[in-house]
Amino acid sequence: MSYITSAQDYEEMKKLASLVRVMNSLGHNPATSGNYSLRSKTSPEIALVSESGIDKSQFTEDNFLPLYYATRKMHESFSGSQRKSSDETDIHLTIYQITKANCVLHSHMLDSLLFSDLFSNEDFATIKDLELLKGFKGVKTHELEIKIPIFDNTQDIAKLAEQIKPALLAQTNNYGLLLRGHGVYVWGDSVEEAKRHLEVFEYIFKYYLLSHPKKK
Numbered sequence: 156m157s158y159i160t161s162a163q164d165y166e167e168m169k170k171l172a173s174l175v176r177v178m179n180s181l182g183h184n185p186a187t188s189g190n191y192s193l194r195s196k197t198s199p200e201i202a203l204v205s206e207s208g209i210d211k212s213q214f215t216e217d218n219f220l221p222l223y224y225a226t227r228k229m230h231e232s233f234s235g236s237q238r239k240s241s242d243e244t245d246i247h248l249t250i251y252q253i254t255k256a257n258c259v260l261h262s263h264m265l266d267s268l269l270f271s272d273l274f275s276n277e278d279f280a281t282i283k284d285l286e287l288l289k290g291f292k293g294v295k296t297h298e299l300e301i302k303i304p305i306f307d308n309t310q311d312i313a314k315l316a317e318q319i320k321p322a323l324l325a326q327t328n329n330y331g332l333l334l335r336g337h338g339v340y341v342w343g344d345s346v347e348e349a350k351r352h353l354e355v356f357e358y359i360f361k362y363y364l365l366s367h368p369k370k371k
């Protein structure tokens with residue numbers, strides 16, 4: 156059985172591939188790092204996850220691979236190929252299983268690492284009193300706290316995927332998570348919303364880095 160992408164999914168893949176190339180030009184994906192995905196709108200058992208090892212300046216809609224939530228394996232039509240989805244596929248699939256997200260972006264942007272360092276002894280970065288928090292879906296006022304979960308980096312992605320579940324289930328109005336020394340995951344209902352949420356996170360990172368320099 157060969158996997159045929161629906162027209163609806165293909166349009167989203169094109170949209171996200173174009174965003175990947177823009178994000179790459181802005182420093183989100185040095186040395187092929189970072190990964191991206193979509194929840195399939197037409198195949199509920201499948202997510203479309205970026206292929207491993209692709210230079211993101213060359214990334215296209217053909218670099219998304221269909222993976223099953225249930226088995227974490229690629230669709231049968233790709234199983235004989237040498238192609239491989241991102242090493243961090245498990246994180247993407249877990250985010251789709253726990254949240255209502257339809258698009259997940261993972262950036263290695265430098266500011267996300269520096270920002271995590273400001274909260275080196277904490278499990279969450281607590282953010283409040285910023286007008287731009289209203290850029291997050293469902294947030295109507297700056298007068299609330301957003302808790303961004305922070306996890307230690309690891310190469311054991313299956314274990315990390317388990318670790319992030321309680322933090323994702325507990326949160327409201329938060330659309331990201333941080334990995335120390337590694338990067339940030341951001342998600343949204345659509346490619347457009349995930350991009351808008353990423354812009355809010357970038358702004359938060361910059362604001363905190365400029366206003367809360369790390370004590371030596």
Ligand SMILES: [Zn+2]
Pocket residue numbers: 188189190243261263337338
């Ligand atoms: Zn990564």
